Amino acid sequence: xxxxxxxxxxxxxxxxxxxxxxxxxxxxxxxxxxxxxxxxxxxxxxxxxxxxxxxxxxxxxxxxxxxxxxxxxxxxxxxxxxxxxxxxxxxxxxxxxxxxxxxxxxxxxxxxxxxxxxxxxxxxxxxxxxxxxxxxxxxxxxxxxxxxxxxxxxxxxxxxxxxxxxxxxxxxxxxxxxxxxxxxxxxxxxxxxxxxxxxxxxxxxxxxxxxxxxxxxxxxxxxxxxxxxxxxxxxxxxxxxxxxxxxxxxxxxxxxxxxxxxxxxxxxxxxxxxxxxxxxxxxxxxxxxxxxxxxxxxxxxxxxxxxxxxxxxxxxxxxxxxxxxxxxxxxxxxxxxxxxxxxxxxxxxxxxxxxxxxxxxxxxxxxxxxxxxxxxxxxxxxxxxxxxxxxxxxxxxxxxxxxxxxxxxxxxxxxxxxxxxxxxxxxxxxxxxxxxxxxxxxxxxxxxxxxxxxxxxxxxxxxxxxxxxxxxxxxxx
Amino acid sequence: xxxxxxxxxxxxxxxxxxxxxxxxxxxxxxxxxxxxxxxxxxxxxxxxxxxxxxxxxxxxxxxxxxxxxxxxxxxxxxxxxxxxxxxxxxxxxxxxxxxxxxxxxxxxxxxxxxxxxxxxxxxxxxxxxxxxxxxxxxxxxxxxxxxxxxxxxxxxxxxxxxxxxxxxxxxxxxxxxxxxxxxxxxxxxxxxxxxxxxxxxxxxxxxxxxxxxxxxxxxxxxxxxxxxxxxxxxxxxxxxxxxxxxxxxxxxxxxxxxxxxxxxxxxxxxxxxxxxxxxxxxxxxxxxxxxxxxxxxxxxxxxxxxxxxxxxxxxxxxxxxxxxxxxxxxxxxxxxxxxxxxxxxxxxxxxxxxxxxxxxxxxxxxxxxxxxxxxxxxxxxxxxxxxxxxxxxxxxxxxxxxxxxxxxxxxxxx
Numbered sequence: 001x002x003x004x005x006x007x008x009x010x011x012x013x014x015x016x017x018x019x020x021x022x023x024x025x026x027x028x029x030x031x032x033x034x035x036x037x038x039x040x041x042x043x044x045x046x047x048x049x050x051x052x053x054x055x056x057x058x059x060x061x062x063x064x065x066x067x068x069x070x071x072x073x074x075x076x077x078x079x080x081x082x083x084x085x086x087x088x089x090x091x092x093x094x095x096x097x098x099x100x101x102x103x104x105x106x107x108x109x110x111x112x113x114x115x116x117x118x119x120x121x122x123x124x125x126x127x128x129x130x131x132x133x134x135x136x137x138x139x140x141x142x143x144x145x146x147x148x149x150x151x152x153x154x155x156x157x158x159x160x161x162x163x164x165x166x167x168x169x170x171x172x173x174x175x176x177x178x179x180x181x182x183x184x185x186x187x188x189x190x191x192x193x194x195x196x197x198x199x200x201x202x203x204x205x206x207x208x209x210x211x212x213x214x215x216x217x218x219x220x221x222x223x224x225x226x227x228x229x230x231x232x233x234x235x236x237x238x239x240x241x242x243x244x245x246x247x248x249x250x251x252x253x254x255x256x257x258x259x260x261x262x263x264x265x266x267x268x269x270x271x272x273x274x275x276x277x278x279x280x281x282x283x284x285x286x287x288x289x290x291x292x293x294x295x296x297x298x299x300x301x302x303x304x305x306x307x308x309x310x311x312x313x314x315x316x317x318x319x320x321x322x323x324x325x326x327x328x329x330x331x332x333x334x335x336x337x338x339x340x341x342x343x344x345x346x347x348x349x350x351x352x353x354x355x356x357x358x359x360x361x362x363x364x365x366x367x368x369x370x371x372x373x374x375x376x377x378x379x380x381x382x383x384x385x386x387x388x389x390x391x392x393x394x395x396x397x398x399x400x401x402x403x404x405x406x407x408x409x410x411x412x413x414x415x416x417x418x419x420x421x422x423x424x425x426x427x428x429x430x431x432x433x434x435x436x437x438x439x440x441x442x443x444x445x446x447x448x449x450x451x452x453x454x455x456x457x458x459x460x461x462x463x464x465x466x467x468x469x470x471x472x473x474x475x476x477x
Numbered sequence: 478x479x480x481x482x483x484x485x486x487x488x489x490x491x492x493x494x495x496x497x498x499x500x501x502x503x504x505x506x507x508x509x510x511x512x513x514x515x516x517x518x519x520x521x522x523x524x525x526x527x528x529x530x531x532x533x534x535x536x537x538x539x540x541x542x543x544x545x546x547x548x549x550x551x552x553x554x555x556x557x558x559x560x561x562x563x564x565x566x567x568x569x570x571x572x573x574x575x576x577x578x579x580x581x582x583x584x585x586x587x588x589x590x591x592x593x594x595x596x597x598x599x600x601x602x603x604x605x606x607x608x609x610x611x612x613x614x615x616x617x618x619x620x621x622x623x624x625x626x627x628x629x630x631x632x633x634x635x636x637x638x639x640x641x642x643x644x645x646x647x648x649x650x651x652x653x654x655x656x657x658x659x660x661x662x663x664x665x666x667x668x669x670x671x672x673x674x675x676x677x678x679x680x681x682x683x684x685x686x687x688x689x690x691x692x693x694x695x696x697x698x699x700x701x702x703x704x705x706x707x708x709x710x711x712x713x714x715x716x717x718x719x720x721x722x723x724x725x726x727x728x729x730x731x732x733x734x735x736x737x738x739x740x741x742x743x744x745x746x747x748x749x750x751x752x753x754x755x756x757x758x759x760x761x762x763x764x765x766x767x768x769x770x771x772x773x774x775x776x777x778x779x780x781x782x783x784x785x786x787x788x789x790x791x792x793x794x795x796x797x798x799x800x801x802x803x804x805x806x807x808x809x810x811x812x813x814x815x816x817x818x819x820x821x822x823x824x825x826x827x828x829x830x831x832x833x834x835x836x837x838x839x840x841x842x843x844x845x846x847x848x849x850x851x852x853x854x855x856x857x858x859x860x861x862x863x864x865x866x867x868x869x870x871x872x873x874x875x876x877x878x879x880x881x882x883x884x885x886x887x888x889x890x891x
Contacts, residue, residue, distance in 0.1 A: 239570065
């Protein structure tokens with residue numbers, strides 16, 4: 001990176017828009033996947049779409065790779081810097097541009113924090129449904145990049161179902177204004193294709209999101225079980241009975257221990273092997289009817305105890321252990337490898353048991369928290385990153401867990417994304433032709449492959465496409 | 478362009494004779510051979526053959542939305558999904574179904590009906606295939622409750638122009654592995670690939686259904702009652718306002734648990750005195766009729782308008798003025814909570830083009846089954862040059878040879 005380029009970027013973005021001092025660059029070395037750290041040379045903090053576009057035009061002229069970054073809460077290395085590139089952070093793009101209560105949408109800058117948007121909507125009887133566990137810090141732009149989920153995604157769907165429009169700055173600094181909320185796209189669905197692309201197709205600078213009516217009544221049921229199997233079987237039965245809670249979450253024994261020893265203590269008995277949280281939403285009558293049916297299923301699996309809460313404060317208490325689970329695990333290990341995989345919901349019990357076995361065989365401690373209603377497992381493997389041999393075992397165990405989930409008809413990731421972490425496993429899930437098609441899509445958006453290079457699609461898959469083009473047998477954009 | 482006879486002869490090297498027929502010429506397309514592969518391998522083989530021979534192909538379902546396309550500049554061959562149908566997997570306990578593109582929506586609904594509801598709830602489901610619905614991006618009567626058709630798709634396998642079989646998404650209900658290519662395929666009008674097999678999410682079959690119908694002397698009255706629903710706790714499956722003779726009919730479809738539907742019916746009847754209530758089997762019949770009235774004589778309305786709900790009244794006034802100014806009349810079917818209007822126009826078709834120019838407001842216009850001149854003229858609709866350029870780059874990247882006929886009604890980039 002030349003000093004002249006940095007000077008020019010500072011001129012475009014102002015002194016607050018460029019970070020190049022080594023100490024201030026440190027927090028940008030990785031996202032929440034701390035195992036993969038690369039020191040960035042420069043971090044840019046544009047204030048809006050036009051500054052982002054100006055910066056990307058300049059970087060395009062110099063052929064500099066660009067790594068988009070939200071709050072850096074991603075768990076798959078999607079925001080890990082690349083050598084010779086710059087990180088473009090949306091941290092200074094924090095304005096709510098429009099809140100349209102009548103038409104139920106909001107238009108926000110990409111750096112708006114998820115929980116802030118949720119809070120803003122509440123005053124109007126509306127909600128923004130996606131609620132990733134990192135919602136206190138993660139940004140709406142980051143949620144778009146990762147197609148983030150969260151506990152309530154079971155009822156409301158992941159981010160993609162709530163994005164109505166985007167303003168995107170492309171690799172060469174062009175601005176695609178797709179922000180008007182429309183029922184259906186005219187032509188190809190550019191917005192739908194962009195969501196979940198992990199910063200490889202461009203940078204979203206503004207997001208138009210759908211707001212949903214807040215439910216009239218909510219009840220949380222918390223069931224404590226003597227075995228993890230009973231909790232899993234309860235979830236399978238709830239799904240099979242075609243009940244529709246808004247969230248179904250499970251915590252295992254080690255997580256319960258960690259939570260109870262932390263500031264997030266929720267009063268879970270230490271002799272329980274699993275906690276199942278069920279949240280129900282709707283009208284008063286609806287919630288009462290759902291609760292009756294869910295309780296009947298829970299009782300069949302012999303819970304130690306079922307706690308219920310309608311009052312917001314008490315509901316928050318029941319959720320405290322789940323929401324604080326990842327923070328609490330800091331007490332049981334210096335580092336946590338948060339895996340993310342999806343399995344068919346009929347195979348929850350079997351696959352959860354396999355993750356336990358795999359970690360036992362690798363002599364690793366496993367704390368499991370998962371979005372059971374979606375079949376989205378989060379096996380959290382405890383480790384110490386200063387121990388290279390243990391790190392190796394952790395990565396091997398993570399790979400084995402993913403392979404088992406894919407073999408069972410599941411998927412590599414339910415909400416964390418592919419990033420750098422799961423590049424190798426992409427070939428477990430996709431064929432060479434699948435990956436080549438992904439490369440073609442990427443090349444249509446970013447022919448230079450400078451946007452978040454080396455993420456999501458294994459590079460060699462794209463190289464094959466490139467070779468085919470040279471041979472005159474494939475695409476020639 | 479290859480002659481129909483030559484194309485048919487070429488096809489015989491890739492497909493059994495029973496899979497090759499001839500489509501008679503009509504207003505839109507000339508006489509062309511139709512190939513109907515019955516396996517993924519046959520689809521690949523036919524596409525590779527078409528690529529080698531530089532044929533231009535058009536994927537077809539049952540052809541009910543052919544009129545939505547602009548007449549392609551060139552066409553050698555139609556590829557039909559008529560022999561590629563059937564349910565591959567119905568996972569009732571997991572709430573998913575996987576089926577081939579030629580399966581009709583009626584067959585899919587019947588396969589799951591004991592336990593689940595299938596979305597989209599498309600008009601005349603026996604005349605619509607899964608592939609055709611997805612390619613056209615057609616949502617159904619239940620969109621208000623379950624969202625657009627593209628949100629029902631968990632994964633799709635397609636055949637690209639080079640014959641390669643490509644999967645995106647999967648069969649599980651939550652999945653962010655790789656790009657959502659299936660979002661690109663939905664609504665791409667067969668211009669990028671042939672859709673082969675799709676997995677859809679399912680919804681629990683409701684314990685009870687009800688349909689309420691209330692008649693109003695004017696549109697404003699019906700729309701006002703419909704808007705009041707937004708402010709109530711009732712969450713209907715569908716709300717439709719239809720022009721029926723000199724009256725306007727507001728239909729509200731409710732479904733769900735027994736207690737909820739009973740409660741919502743009571744609440745709604747208080748606000749709609751004199752309304753007619755359909756329950757049980759009668760509700761199912763009324764719901765199916767309401768669904769099918771989107772295509773009263775088997776055809777789609779030639780114009781669909783969509784806008785923000787807060788702008789609906791203004792856009793309807795603009796439509797009234799424009800129609801009156803051109804001496805045209807139209808029957809309207811309005812989904813007020815979605816701000817979507819189907820407009821069935823009566824009157825000389827040569828005036829429709831003038832109507833289109835007059836309607837140039839905030840509403841998104843989609844012409845379909847309209848005069849060819851209008852289909853050609855209804856263009857990019859204010860989309861920016863970068864957007865149109867990207868649309869064209871996507872077409873070029875995924876179909877570099879231009880194998881799939883580009884009859885995109887709203888692709889703009891041609």
